[in-house]
Amino acid sequence: MPTFSTVKQLVTGAGCFEQLGQLARGLGRRALVVTGKHAMKEAGVTDRACNLLKAAGAEHVLFEQIGGEPTAAQVDAGRKMCAETECDMVVGIGGGSAMDAAKAIAALVRSDAPTAEYVQGRKADADRVLPCICAPTTSGTGAEVTPNAVISHPASTVKVSVRGRGVLPTAALVDPDLTITCPPGVTAASGMDALTHAIEAYVSIHATPVTDALSFHAARLLLRNLPAAYADGHDRAAREACSYASTLAGIALANARLGVIHGIAHPLGIRYHVPHGVCCGVLLPASIRLNHAAAVEKYRWLSHVAGDDIEKAVERMLDAMNVGRTLREYNIPERDFAAITKESMPSGSLKANPKKVTEEDVFQILRQVAG
Ligand SMILES: [Fe+2]
Incomplete structure (x- = not known):
């Protein structure tokens, strides 16, 4: 249990x-x-x-x-x-x-x-x-x-x-x-990592009402406060919200695990030295499209607190914080996608994803964000 x-x-x-x-x-x-x-x-x-x-x-x-x-x-x-x-x-x-x-x-x-x-x-x-x-x-x-x-x-x-x-x-x-002195680029990347933890833990097959309470609130805090913390690092209310949220999301992932994004983000980070949080941010909208049918109700709740369709809200956040939406912006070439897919498959994170992840799913996510 x-x-x-x-x-x-x-x-x-x-x-x-x-x-x-x-x-x-x-x-x-x-x-x-x-x-x-x-x-x-x-x-x-x-x-x-x-x-x-x-x-x-x-x-x-x-x-x-x-x-x-x-x-x-x-x-x-x-x-x-x-x-x-x-x-x-x-x-x-x-x-x-x-x-x-x-x-x-x-x-x-x-x-x-x-x-x-x-x-x-x-x-x-x-x-x-x-x-x-x-x-x-x-x-x-x-x-x-x-x-x-x-x-x-x-x-x-x-x-x-x-x-x-x-x-x-x-x-x-x-x-x-x-975290007040954390520069904007690091605030954006680490914040997108935390938001990805919150969302992946929330829709994970191992999620429970206990972890949902943490992951959902973490997502809510980040969706509402991360752009403000990025825009003004001295906004103490926004910094405090993001601080609580990253810890809540961490507790949730420690107990409910993660999902497809973390499976793919790790080989990307190793191969191209793109910051982990940036990889998460780039992949997040495509993962929502992949998983939507497997967790309709939960994505509906996320859209509710985001005040917009969750996928669109995430894309808007990425734009507002100057995080790219495509792999091309980080010099990740399409010719490597097959190898990245192979390297993603053994990840334990894939096993907690709400939709059972196939090689084709991973490849398609990469294709969607190729740019
Ligand atoms: Fe992460």
Whole structure:
């Protein structure tokens, strides 16, 4: 039967990052702080985190190595530093990449095998993980509340991740004020990722009334507030709505899974280095056309809160935020569509899609958005 699970502590609202020190002090003595190299430092978030930990009497060690999707080698380096400095908890601050790196380090630091083996399917021992606190600085991935960490693998054409109960963070601090400095392009892409999570989880075959409550409200908040957050990053009401929405969508996807878009977006991201959220946005209208007959009632509800046909509303959002509507705009050539289709088919996300997805369906989606 469906079993719902999420992080033990979820702290939300403007200014809640101030609680980092207290929260950490309750979980351990010394934190490995995992974050990006530049943006967090420049925005002063790294210094603030260190000061908050210090003020609460928690020690910290900085691991500022994450730029872009973490590699298995970076996670290995983080595990080594975490063990050598005897940290007993991990704090991840940043976008999905920094949080995923933090989650993988916390989950694997007490294990012996190299990270690459866990990426290839070896199960992490959930009883040997360190507590992990995640604080997102974008409104998108929902990584602060999901039990998997995407790790890039140079030889692979599919996105791979370390997953399992032990990868779910212990606590999430979701402070919309941390997203104020997020640039418009990142706001648009991460917001489209969150909207895709909300819609795919909502129409997933694993959706329940519990996950519907989260995914539907997340979609509603994003449909009504994401363009405003893009147009004016200092619109705090819009930022707060998107912040809540990305976390709600993350909790929903962790319990209801995703759909065809995530199956296709992953090979696209790996092959052409197009931001994940942009891939999601480009594919979203075509996926609605594919799935419409399989989830008529739910798309009707989405159209209701969008104030327009949901497919048209999404297209308007893409235009308003200067996200392309075609693959051609991102230099993805039609001659690769057959290979992309092959690479999409093994994805677990396809299995949760409301319409059973065939190779022909994937190929047709690509054709529809070819440009
Ligand atoms: Fe996503």
